[in-house]
Amino acid sequence: MVTRRTLIAALLSAPLLATVPWPVSAEDAPLKVVASFSILGDMAKEIGGTHIEVKTLVGPDGDAHVYEPSPADAKALGEAKLLIANGLNFEPWLPRLVKSSGFKGIEVLASEGVAPREFSMAADSADHHDHDETSHDHDHGSNDPHAWQDLANGVIYVKNIAAALAKADPDHADLYRSNASRYMAELETLNAKLKAQFAAIPEADRKVVTSHDAFGYFGKAYGITFLAPAGMSTEAEASAADIARIIDQIRSDHIKAVFVENITNTRLIDQITRETGARVGGALFSDALSAADGPAPTYVKMFEYNAAELIKALAGS
Numbered sequence: 001m002v003t004r005r006t007l008i009a010a011l012l013s014a015p016l017l018a019t020v021p022w023p024v025s026a027e028d029a030p031l032k033v034v035a036s037f038s039i040l041g042d043m044a045k046e047i048g049g050t051h052i053e054v055k056t057l058v059g060p061d062g063d064a065h066v067y068e069p070s071p072a073d074a075k076a077l078g079e080a081k082l083l084i085a086n087g088l089n090f091e092p093w094l095p096r097l098v099k100s101s102g103f104k105g106i107e108v109l110a111s112e113g114v115a116p117r118e119f120s121m122a123a124d125s126a127d128h129h130d131h132d133e134t135s136h137d138h139d140h141g142s143n144d145p146h147a148w149q150d151l152a153n154g155v156i157y158v159k160n161i162a163a164a165l166a167k168a169d170p171d172h173a174d175l176y177r178s179n180a181s182r183y184m185a186e187l188e189t190l191n192a193k194l195k196a197q198f199a200a201i202p203e204a205d206r207k208v209v210t211s212h213d214a215f216g217y218f219g220k221a222y223g224i225t226f227l228a229p230a231g232m233s234t235e236a237e238a239s240a241a242d243i244a245r246i247i248d249q250i251r252s253d254h255i256k257a258v259f260v261e262n263i264t265n266t267r268l269i270d271q272i273t274r275e276t277g278a279r280v281g282g283a284l285f286s287d288a289l290s291a292a293d294g295p296a297p298t299y300v301k302m303f304e305y306n307a308a309e310l311i312k313a314l315a316g317s
Helices: 004-013 015-019 038-051 071-079 094-101 121-129 133-138 151-168 170-199 216-222 240-253 267-276 299-314
Strands: 031-037 052-058 082-085 106-109 207-209 225-227
Touching: 031 038, 031 071, 031 151, 038 052, 038 082, 038 151, 038 170, 038 299, 052 071, 071 094, 082 151, 106 151, 151 170, 151 216, 170 216, 170 299, 207 240, 207 299, 216 225, 240 267
Parallel strands: 031 052, 031 082, 082 106, 207 225
Antiparallel strands: none
């Protein structure tokens, strides 16, 4: 005779019950977010955690200056509830993608509220006049779009992204704000630390050559002069006069630090180092993070890595 107790025990031990998944409601599904490039994608993940699902268009070590969206990008954006872009004309290809995707969600410009840095006339000329007429999609205007290269601006980015996440997903707004507060405190602490470390290096020694003009905000924040043979875009072709000018300056100012970037061709820097004998430091991360197993897989680690490489070179160690 099957007792009530025996029947309950049999039901509880049945493997079928153990393998049936709990149904996920639409309210429990993660918020679909598209970020234009890897640095914004990382910021979104830091703030949103497991409550968001992030698709990054221009991934690790990718070059947003020459990016061409794919049909898969349009599909992902069409399904997203939130689009995070840099703004400042960094993604001139993005409006076309938004239109073709049928995106109906919320768009946030992470750089909203940042005081833009204007490019020098030399950089602006190098960037614009060496493009042919077909390169208009990659024209960034007169403002430097690389505002994330100052951690104080990074704090502004985090505020904007957190506010957009809270608007798109009000049920988790408090969590997004809490994560953002923690993250901003981390960025502010690192910012103060780097200012002190760079200030300890004599000002005359704080000069660096890089392949394109992506570190203007970094230079202003930490008192470093960055020289670049090309303009703000990796598409820019430096003129012979630009290269000669930088070679002369390296020699006259005894510049120690010459760096390539993770998204650019090394040809220009190779030429400069051959003619000056300057030592090339490690690659700096400017417009993109590294892969997960690289030295700069997050925004914070990117800053820590770049700063360590620069300090090592500038201090002559």
